[in-house]
Amino acid sequence: MVSSNQVAEHVRSVHAIISRPQRPSGHELVARSWLRCFHDLGLDPASDEVPAPLAPQAWRERGDRLGEVMDSAVPEMQTLHRQLDDPQSALVLADRDGTIVSIVRHPGFAREASLRGLVEGARWSEDVQGTNGIGTVLAERHSLVISGDEHFFARHTDMVCAAAPIYDGVGDVAAVLGVCSLAPGGSRALRALVERSARVIEHRAFRARHATDYIIRFHAHAGRVLTAVDGLLALTPDGEVIEANHTAFELLAPEGETMLGRDVTEFFGQALPELLSRTFRSGFHALTLSMPQHQTWHLLAQQPARNRSQSGARGTDSASAAQALAELDLGDLRMAGNVHSAMRILDRDIPLLITGETGTGKEVFARAFHSSSQRARGPFVAINCASLPEALIESELFGYKQGAFTGANRDGRRGKVLQADGGTLFLDEIGDMPLLLQARLLRVLEERKVTPLGGENAVPVDLQLVCATHRDLRAMVRDGSFREDLYYRLRGMETSLPPLRERTDRRALIERCLAEEGAGRHPQVRLGAAAMAVLDRYRWPGNIRQLRYVLRTLVALCDGAEITLRDMPSELTEPPEPVVQAPAVAGAVVEQPDDQPGAAPSNLNPLQSAERDALLGELRRHRWNIAGLARELGVSRNTVYRKMKRLDIDTDTQAGDGF
Incomplete structure (x- = not known):
């Protein structure tokens, strides 16, 4: 907390700044906010009064009014919270009045957050909390960071607050996403992360809001179409603009002119039916439209996903109904086959099993499958079977009644299975589910009923x-660690996602990921040719997850408009370790001792051997720091250990590396 001496010093600083006729260069935004707080709102920077929050019913009603924004924000906030991994931070969603309607924080930070007013129902507009991330975003209408003594109230000067607006479809700010942290430093990267998540939320909410409308997705850069930074126009069947997202306003109406009610022909020179027809004929690849004044647009026209009012009715165009899946096809033949097969089982009550290495995008594929189905309006509930202790998985999955066990919530709890009613249940790392739980899950799937722990009625x-799963379930069935009957119940259709190093659409995928990671503060950042070549030829042992973290860091640290070879991390540019080749002598036999450190076991196929070499290289680069490698790849330590075991890498190899 802030000391009395620090309060007095901060008050003097505020008075000194607002009394100057000339503001310090680089502090115009903060000075404007301080002037509003002091002169217009009559606030005292020394005030330590924390206003009482709204009653639960009142702030919940405010959250409900956010509709699709609230629905889209909850999963993205959970994802961002895991990425930040900051035990001294609170991630908040506030409405257009600055009232917090949702908050995610570390359990150990709950008391401190409450003392600071970081709770649901608290209002963080400037008239209540002075200069701060949430309130000042509402006043300035763009993302920003308020750090330390840039806050108006002295009581907030030990915090860093990064926040970004979430816009509605008419150009107004609908909500604000913010992070308030006690951890010093990192404000630039924090702002970039918050901006990106705000754009993702805004994008998902727009598409959910207009699921029954025609949508145009476009951008001046081809690689940004079908990303979280492309422009979106929602249209009537006659081609009139109903709503537009913030990117569309920036691209088509930079001077603030009206867009709503205008015909799409005014912007792209072609009527809606022609754009739909051309998109269909292109196989749902972006069209290129050359306009007067040398303007080029890359564009996709999408039909409504389906008429939601017709219960159970399939859309007339299965391809447009499955657009979320179609967006995953960037040209790789294996991914195209996966997408096509998944489209064919949509809404057929056929379980989908997704296999592939860690980080290949299994959850992304699952979410696209859900979004393309008739259950898209229902919940998507995900649970990682490898991340929970065995003792907790049963209660997490099936829930429990009051008094089911010591320490149980007095009101009981609905499990993930019941939470997914009407939607999709995604069981990640299903191969890590204990055998006893496998039997219960099989019974639930067969009976379509679930009995909570301590309950009597199904x-x-x-x-x-x-x-x-990244595991070989067939092998697990053979060795008895996975139930055969459950395996065949889950495997209605199996699709295997290729590792990034084997995908032929790597460059297109890199461009898309870059556009998504650059959403917000760096929407125009691009990769230089040499930098793209480095990313394209790297083996990516952590697959798409690792690629995203690398791009996110590159974007956050980029000062210009282009990422160059000089910006690349050293591990991407260093040449691979040399491979000792056998002598090219007829009949020559080269013996390698069995105990040679790093030697690949003979039972591995060539692909597994290459994967083993890549993992060994990463382990050596991290000096066998498993936790550090896991953090970089965005996976748990257990995942790294499991992969080491599967590839026959043990810690004895470390001794041979001289560490």
Whole structure:
């Protein structure tokens, strides 16, 4: 907390700044806010009064009014919270009045957050909390960071607050996403992360809001179409603009002119039917439209996903109905086959099993499958079977009644299975589920009913099941560690996602990921040719997850408009370790001792041997720091250990490396 001496010093600084006729260069935004707080709002920078929050019913009603923004924000906030991994921070969503309607924080930070007013129902507009991330975003209408003594109230000067607006479809700010942290430094990267998540939320909310409307997705850069930074126009069947996202306003109406009610022909020179027809004929690849004044647009026209008012009715165009899946096809033949097969089982009550290495995008594929189905309006509930202790998995999955066990919530708890009723249940790392739980899950899938722990009555449940694993379930069935009957129940259709190093659409995928990671503060950042070549030829042992973290860091640290070879991390530019080749002598036999450190076991196929070499290289680069490698790849330590075990890498190899 802030000391009395620090309060007095801060008050003097505020008075000194607002009394000057000339503001310090680089502090115009903060000075403007301080002037509003002091002169217009009559606030005292020394005030330590924390206003009482709204009653739960009141702030919940405010959250409900956010509709699709609230629905889209909850999963993205959970994802961002895991990425930040900051035990001294609170991630908040506030409405257009600055009232917090959702908050994610570390349990150990709950008391401190409450003392600071970082709770649901608290209002963080400038008239209540002075200069701060949330309130000042609402006043300035763009993302920003308020750090330390840039806050108006002295009581906030030990915090860093990064926040970004979430716009509605008419150009107004609908909500604000913000992070308030006690950890010093990192404000630039923090702002970039918050901006990106705000754009993702805004994008998802727009598409959900207009699921029954025609949508145009476009951008001046081809690689940004079908990303979180492309422009979106929602249209009537006659081609009139109903709403537009913030990017569309920036691209088509930079001077603030009206867009709503205008015909799409005014912007792209062609009527909606022609744009739809051309998109269909292109196989749902972006069109290129050359306009007067040398303007080029890359564009996709999408039909409504389906008429939601017609219960159970399939859309007339299965391709447009499955657009979320179609967006995953960037040209790789294996991915194209996966997408096509998944489209064919949509809404057929066929379980989907997704396999592939860690980081290949299994959850992304599962979410696209859900979004393309008739259950898209229902919940998507994900649970990682490898991340929970065995003792907790049963209660997490099936829930429990009051008094089911010591320490149980007095009101009981609905499990993930019941939470997914009407939607999709995604069981990630299903191969890590204990055998006893496998039997219970099989019974639920067969009976379509679930009985919570401590309960007597089974509750009917209707859900689509999607599972994922990096394990070889067939081998696990053979060795008895996975039930054969459950395996065949889960494997309605199996799709295997290729590792990034084997995908032929790497460059297109890199461009898309770059556009998504650059959403917000760096929407125009691009990769130089040499930098792209480095990223394209790297083996990516952590696959797409690792690629995203690398790009996110590059974007956050980029000062210009282009990422160059000089910006590349050293591990990407260093040449691979030399491979000792056998002598090219007829009949020559080269013996390698069995105990040679790093030697690949003979039972591995060539692909596994290459994967083993890549993992060994990463382990050596991290000096066998498993935790550090796991953090870089965005996976748990257990995942790294499991992969080491599968590839026959043990810590004895470390001794041979001289560490």
